Amino acid sequence: MTSLFSKFEGTAGALGSVVAVGGRNPFAVVIEKPVSSTVGIIEGRETLLFGTNNYLGLSQSKNAIRAAQEAAAACGVGTTGSRIANGTQSLHRQLEKDIAAFFGRRDAMVFSTGYQANLGIISTLAGKGDHLFLDADSHASIYDGSRLSAAEVIRFRHNDPDNLYKRLKRMEGTPGAKLIVVEGIYSMTGNVAPIAEFVAVKKETGAYLLVDEAHSFGVLGENGRGAAEADGVEADVDFIVGTFSKSLGTVGGYCVSDHPELEFVRLNCRPYMFTASLPPVVIAATTAALGDMQAHPELRKQLMANAQQLHAGFVDIGLNASKQATPVIAVTLETAEEAIPMWNRLLELGVYVNLSLPPATPDSRPLLRCSVMATHTPEQIAQAIAIFRQAAAEVGVSPAATAA
Structure with missing residues (x-):
């Protein structure tokens, strides 16, 4: 009889090889205790955190912690229902109003995770007979949403508006709606999308445009609204999706839009309809963190200075x-035999980053994904650079081996 788990044999073998090389499972690291937004205890040692997506350091916001405590005392710890049943409280509605107002949009939907926001919005907007045009480097949540949608999926080259235009023109006259999906900042490499150029393609071809600002929300734009704001084309973007788990330091996702039909999306969006809503504790903390972000624009400036x-x-x-200095900076290596020992040595020396291995990387080469925070001090960044230098020398990663 075939084992139910036989499909995982390849995964088991690959993981075993990774652990054999470095002695650790890089995908099961435990932060035993957060000391601050930038330092955590890992393996009993104080470790600099350069792999957490906590871009503005707001996971440790005193205002958010206080708001969470007050919400727990007043409202309890859960809603026990979905948003269309008993899971909508006044806090949920207020956060949606605040998010919509922040983006200057008509309406907003709040989801329990950022993953669900993409899963729900994409699968609900695009149905059978429609066409989804996805950047080849799109996040897994975007691809999963496209699979659930039953729409035809057409990939175009990463950050290539001309390639997108050609693919859309080939579909000219084909029945069905067309939805373009891109990201503001790509989570693996830190590449910033040319949103203004994608908007031009959208206008010329009559498609709709969705921008996932998960990693650019709170980071790009004069007000931190993301890549669309930075390019001055917000009004031409139909849907903006994002998450609270990066710049706001909590958990949850959102979609904002000026389309009045977003209200009907609520009643057809399965991940929204059949998932318990976020507990009041998280909603209150998120609302407070959003206020912190708006009140302290200097955090964005410090974040970009730290990234540089x-x-x-x-x-x-x-x-x-x-190639670009954004809060996501990837160091690409040539082989796993280099990347795995270097990741292990970095951790031993006191720096935690994310190890990404093929086939999960864009160009089939391993990379060390680093993320910067506004709350990192110049001294901490200098220390991390020195540790990277030491680890590279000890492991035998030479500049020649890492030349682009």
Whole structure:
């Protein structure tokens, strides 16, 4: 009889090889205790956190913690129902109003996770007979939403508006709606999308445009509204999806839009309809963190300065770092035999980053994904750069080996 788990044999073998090389499972790291937004205890040691997506450091916001405590005392710890049943409280509605107002949009939907926001919105908007145009480097939640949608999926080259235009033109006259999905900042490499160019393609072809601002919300734009704001084309984006688990430091997702039909999306969106809503504790903390983000624009400026410092340090070492200095900076290596020992040595020396291995990486090469926070001090960033230099030398990763 075939085992139900036989399909995982390849995964087991690959994981065994990774652990055999480095002695650790890099996908099961435990932060035993957060000391601050930038430091955590891992394996009993104080470790600099450069792999947490906590871009503004708001996971430790005193206002958010206080709001969560007050909400727990007043409202309890859960709703026990979905948003269309008993799971909508006044706090949920207020957060939706606040998010919509922040983006200057007519309406907003709040989801229990950012993953569910993409899963729900994409699968509900695009149905059988429609066409989804996805950037080849799209997040897993976007691909999963497209699978659930039953729409035809057409991939275009990463960050390539011309390739998108050609693919849309080939579909000219084909029945069905067309929805373009791109990201503001791509989570693996830190690449920023040319939203204004995608908007031009959308206008010329009559398609709709959805931008996932998960990693650019709170990061890009004069007010932190993301890549669309930075490019000055917000009004031309039909749907903006994002998450609270990056810049706001909590959990949950959202979709904002000026389309009045968003109200009907609520009544057809299965991940929204059949998932328990976020507990009041999280909603209150998120609302407070959103207020912190708006009240402290200097956090964004410090974040970008920190990103530039870390990126410049990697370039100085000779590492193959991302082309752009954003809060996501990837160091690409040539082989897993280099990447796995280097990741382990970084952790031993006191720096935690994310290890990504093929086939989960964009160009089938392993990478060390680093993320910067506004709350990192210049001294912490300098320390991380020095540890990268030491680890690269000890493992034998030379500048020549990492040249782009």
